[in-house]
Amino acid sequence: MNIILLGAPGAGKGTQATKISEKYRLPHISTGDIFRDNIKRQTPVGLLAKSYTDNGKLVPDEVTCEIVKGRLEADDCKNGYLLDGFPRNLFQAETLESFSKADAVLNIDVDLSLLMARLCGRRVCKDCGESYHVDFLGGKTVCERCGGELYQRKDDNEETVGNRLKVYSEQTAPLIAYYSERNVLLNIDGVGAIDEVFARIVAALK
């Protein structure tokens, strides 16, 4: 099964992706994670991507599409994949369609007014990438899954989140209509406990 996770910054794509990937045994492919990994390792892609991700702008399409195309050719994608954060505009959606078709597009729907608080309070495990929120950590500073140290993403500040939400509304939100027209869109209410949202996803995929 080829699944795309669509949703605004902070809607819970990464959080749900961990669970979907475990249950359906699909490789979790997050373009944001790929860029952050490249930035950390200071690769050519990382050096290029940094100024975009730091400002909440989209990394140029040619670079992003090539990375995804290459990644989907890997052996572990033979039986399907879970894309998180790609495609993010019409050009990327059309490019993806030229080499692979999505079976289901999960649109995680959360009112934009809730996202600033979700993102500014997010903490991420530096080892396994799991996301947490300070409100639910109870003062803990290490990851529940692997014991890794938690950090705050550089783009999780008010100004950059503002830019990311704007980019989402202008460029990514039109993909909801795009996939609806192709009859693969599944709308998921993304407000509620993480496990409740996951149960909605599992029900929608049946």
Ligand code: AP5
């Ligand atoms: P990316 O890493 O994809 O960031 P994003 O789209 O802004 O999304 P986030 O990862 O911030 O949110 P999420 O939906 O995964 O939420 P999460 O589960 O963590 O992209 C980063 C940058 O990379 C972009 O700005 C761009 O520069 C570049 N980039 C990436 N892809 C690109 C592309 N295709 N083209 C060009 N450039 C690209 O949850 C958020 C918080 O909410 C957490 O604290 C979590 O604990 C909490 N939370 C989750 N679920 C719930 C719930 N049900 N209730 C309450 N809190 C919850």
Ligand code: MG
């Ligand atoms: Mg994410």
Ligand code: ZN
């Ligand atoms: Zn961890």
